[in-house]
Amino acid sequence: MVLFLRFALFTSLANSFVIQPNRRFIGTKLQSVKELAPIDLMCIEDVAELCLSEVGKDECDVDDMIATTNQLDDQDHILHSKVDELDHLLYRLRTEAGVHDLSPGSDVVDPANIHLAAKHQLEPMDLMCVENQAELCLSEYGECSLEDNEALVNQLKDQRDILLKEMYHVERLMKDLNQYTSVFARDDDEIDSLMGSIGSALKMDEVAEVGPRVHKFDVP
Numbered sequence: 001m002v003l004f005l006r007f008a009l010f011t012s013l014a015n016s017f018v019i020q021p022n023r024r025f026i027g028t029k030l031q032s033v034k035e036l037a038p039i040d041l042m043c044i045e046d047v048a049e050l051c052l053s054e055v056g057k058d059e060c061d062v063d064d065m066i067a068t069t070n071q072l073d074d075q076d077h078i079l080h081s082k083v084d085e086l087d088h089l090l091y092r093l094r095t096e097a098g099v100h101d102l103s104p105g106s107d108v109v110d111p112a113n114i115h116l117a118a119k120h121q122l123e124p125m126d127l128m129c130v131e132n133q134a135e136l137c138l139s140e141y142g143e144c145s146l147e148d149n150e151a152l153v154n155q156l157k158d159q160r161d162i163l164l165k166e167m168y169h170v171e172r173l174m175k176d177l178n179q180y181t182s183v184f185a186r187d188d189d190e191i192d193s194l195m196g197s198i199g200s201a202l203k204m205d206e207v208a209e210v211g212p213r214v215h216k217f218d219v220p
Helices: 003-013 038-051 062-096 124-138 144-203
Strands: 016-021 029-030
Touching: 003 016, 038 062, 038 144, 062 124, 062 144
Parallel strands: none
Antiparallel strands: 016 029
16 A cells, blocks of 8 residues: 555656646746646545545555645646636637627636536647637637637636636645644644653753762752
8 A cells, every 4th residue: 555655656756847848939848847647637636535534544654645735736736827728718719709608707617516527628738739729719810710719618618617626626635635734743843842841851860971970969
């Protein structure tokens, strides 16, 4: 069990340091954090779920939980950024391309109540292709019909909803992990304080190895 946890954490960490092509500039850029594929993020989530289970709490140490929380936090930031990108594209397709797919206020989404039964999450590269197609349709070189733009809006809305649901799940796991590890942090602080007090008391009772013998007297 411990070996599985270490391997899962190592694999996901290894996938986090890559050279990625820059979408806006020719060339490459080094990124310390990479958007993980859905299956890789699911692996980290599974580790978190296991560590939070009654069985896993005996197998995971605090360092495992903190490492998992940090990885989830990195992906949460990426998910927030990606959702903002998709919302911006949806806004532009509605305002610039004339897509009227909703009534005012109907696009407000509650992540806890999103139903994904008929929606398939795209791989990051596939989603990037859909975004690039939307950017092209919105550019001066785009020759997309209203039906093309409506199809893009539907695709982007589905992916936005999937990412919102994922973001909600990741943040719930982070909250649970933080609550669990904060207990250990408080315990560690209390132990350190106690050990410091004991150490100070012992130093007061020490007998010097060099120099005159120290005599102790009972003080009434």
